Amino acid sequence: MTSNETGATAESAAEAVADLCGDRELVVVSNREPYSHDREDGAVVVDRPAGGLTAALDPVMQRVAGTWVAWGDGDADREMVGPDDAVAVPPEDPAYDLRRVWLSDEQVEGYYRGYSNQVLWPLCHLDTAKVEADPAFWAAYRDVNREFADAVLDSVEADPVVWFQDYHLGLAPRRVRTERPDAFLAHFWHVPWPSWDVFRAGPQYEQLLDGLLANDLVGFHTDEYCRNFLDCVAAATDARVDRSSRSVSYRGRRTFVRAFPLGIDARRQAELAESDAADEWWSSFREEYDVDPDAALAVGVERLDYTKGIEERLAALERLWEASPEWRGDLTYVQKGTESRSGIDAYDRLQDRVAAEIERINDRFGTDDWTPILALTDHLPEAGITALYREADVGLVTPVRDGMNLVAKEFVAAQTRDPGALVLSELAGASEQLGDEAVLVHPRDPVGVADLQRAVHAEDVFAWLESTFETATAIERGRRSVREPDPRATDD
Numbered sequence: 349m350t351s352n353e354t355g356a357t358a359e360s361a362a363e364a365v366a367d368l369c370g371d372r373e374l375v376v377v378s379n380r381e382p383y384s385h386d387r388e389d390g391a392v393v394v395d396r397p398a399g400g401l402t403a404a405l406d407p408v409m410q411r412v413a414g415t416w417v418a419w420g421d422g423d424a425d426r427e428m429v430g431p432d433d434a435v436a437v438p439p440e441d442p443a444y445d446l447r448r449v450w451l452s453d454e455q456v457e458g459y460y461r462g463y464s465n466q467v468l469w470p471l472c473h474l475d476t477a478k479v480e481a482d483p484a485f486w487a488a489y490r491d492v493n494r495e496f497a498d499a500v501l502d503s504v505e506a507d508p509v510v511w512f513q514d515y516h517l518g519l520a521p522r523r524v525r526t527e528r529p530d531a532f533l534a535h536f537w538h539v540p541w542p543s544w545d546v547f548r549a550g551p552q553y554e555q556l557l558d559g560l561l562a563n564d565l566v567g568f569h570t571d572e573y574c575r576n577f578l579d580c581v582a583a584a585t586d587a588r589v590d591r592s593s594r595s596v597s598y599r600g601r602r603t604f605v606r607a608f609p610l611g612i613d614a615r616r617q618a619e620l621a622e623s624d625a626a627d628e629w630w631s632s633f634r635e636e637y638d639v640d641p642d643a644a645l646a647v648g649v650e651r652l653d654y655t656k657g658i659e660e661r662l663a664a665l666e667r668l669w670e671a672s673p674e675w676r677g678d679l680t681y682v683q684k685g686t687e688s689r690s691g692i693d694a695y696d697r698l699q700d701r702v703a704a705e706i707e708r709i710n711d712r713f714g715t716d717d718w719t720p721i722l723a724l725t726d727h728l729p730e731a732g733i734t735a736l737y738r739e740a741d742v743g744l745v746t747p748v749r750d751g752m753n754l755v756a757k758e759f760v761a762a763q764t765r766d767p768g769a770l771v772l773s774e775l776a777g778a779s780e781q782l783g784d785e786a787v788l789v790h791p792r793d794p795v796g797v798a799d800l801q802r803a804v805h806a807e808d809v810f811a812w813l814e815s816t817f818e819t820a821t822a823i824e825r826g827r828r829s830v831r832e833p834d835p836r837a838t839d840d
């Protein structure tokens with residue numbers, strides 16, 4: 349097994365966070381919460397989202413004991429908080445506070461389903477035709493961002509270090525900055541940042557840039573997104589953009605813009621791939637679906653989102669079985685599609701179309717002994733997904749646009765046995781790190797996969813945390829000592 353060549357671990361990442369924070373409190377702010385409480389058969393159960401970000405930040409938060417502010421969307425969330433709307437987590441060994449923000453159905457409609465996912469999401473993924481610029485969406489986004497900012501301000505006494513996550517919270521930094529001029533504010537934008545001609549298709553571009561430029565540090569997955577962001581700032585505001593230091597001077601402050609490609613906990617993924625749970629899941633899966641051990645297996649795992657290229661992929665597979673009949677019976681495709689953002693027309697329609705296409709293709713080519721596409725819609729345990737990756741000959745990660753795509757990295761890290769090939773879209777951020785090896789890898793070429801694995805392990809989630817906080821510390825030290833940024837922070 350390869351190891352993380354940067355030497356970053358959960359412990360060293362936590363140290364980098366502690367270096368920046370010193371005595372100040374760390375506040376992480378995200379739309380999704382790391383723990384939710386739900387009622388099942390009358391009892392309260394704790395759910396932990398499987399998402400990479402929450403899984404990675406949780407151990408760090410446990411070490412630095414800060415506060416995490418997030419939307420409380422579990423149906424038993426309100427029962428579990430104290431008068432300050434906070435609950436100590438993890439439930440079995442409380443180490444930090446989860447401060448919940450409550451949203452009404454109307455706010456969820458306007459802020460989450462509306463502005464976040466029908467304006468910013470399509471805009472950032474270059475699908476301007478899907479942008480629904482309803483003024484009510486914007487009003488809700490503004491209100492909810494104010495509520496998140498107020499929850500941050502209520503949770504801390506002195507000047508905190510605040511780390512905002514993602515496109516749901518573009519305006520919150522400005523409100524926190526106004527109230528706490530000396531706080532250290534950072535923001536990581538998990539989706540692509542589009543070029544100026546696309547970004548300007550959203551009518552509120554000035555307000556969004558004004559919100560984000562209240563941060564000391566803004567992070568993106570790739571250099572391309574950083575450049576696009578700086579282009580937008582230069583075109584839309586009167587800020588001074590210094591491209592050599594990748595910084596922006598605006599309203600009397602300086603904001604640094606840096607690429608921090610998000611990784612996964614690659615070591616954990618490799619261990620999970622070799623676990624008994626993965627073996628057991630795989631045996632029962634093979635039995636249930638009568639998987640032929642000699643046939644090739646391709647796998648695709650994603651939320652059912654129009655950016656993931658699922659329909660295009662199904663069309664490509666259909667062409668393959670049509671043009672090369674020798675693959676019928678010899679290549680099975682497993683599609684794990686998780687229902688996502690239901691209630692938004694574009695997502696509801698996509699789910700219907702994908703289900704219909706799978707049924708049609710299976711009817712067209714399927715036989716008594718072979719189903720071309722196995723569509724898995726039920727919840728899959730993590731070990732099951734990892735087993736699928738491990739056993740697959742091909743991982744199909746073919747989004748039409750994707751900020752990074754952690755599935756590509758999970759697939760590679762899980763290749764602990766007979767390695768499969770990663771077919772990766774060049775329009776995924778992950779292609780900046782994995783693209784050469786992915787396109788060069790032959791399905792039976794273990795050397796190419798080993799190179800991919802080295803990249804995934806070397807640039808894992810702890811390396812991402814450490815580099816974000818080392819950069820933040822350099823900026824903060826420079827700011828505090830000479831009122832000018834530390835030159836180290838300007839080295840790209």
Ligand code: F6P
Nearest residue numbers: 380399401514538539688689751
């Ligand atoms: O890719 C952006 C992102 O916010 C991810 O961080 C997350 O996994 C995904 O979208 C999930 O979206 P939602 O919270 O809408 O289910």
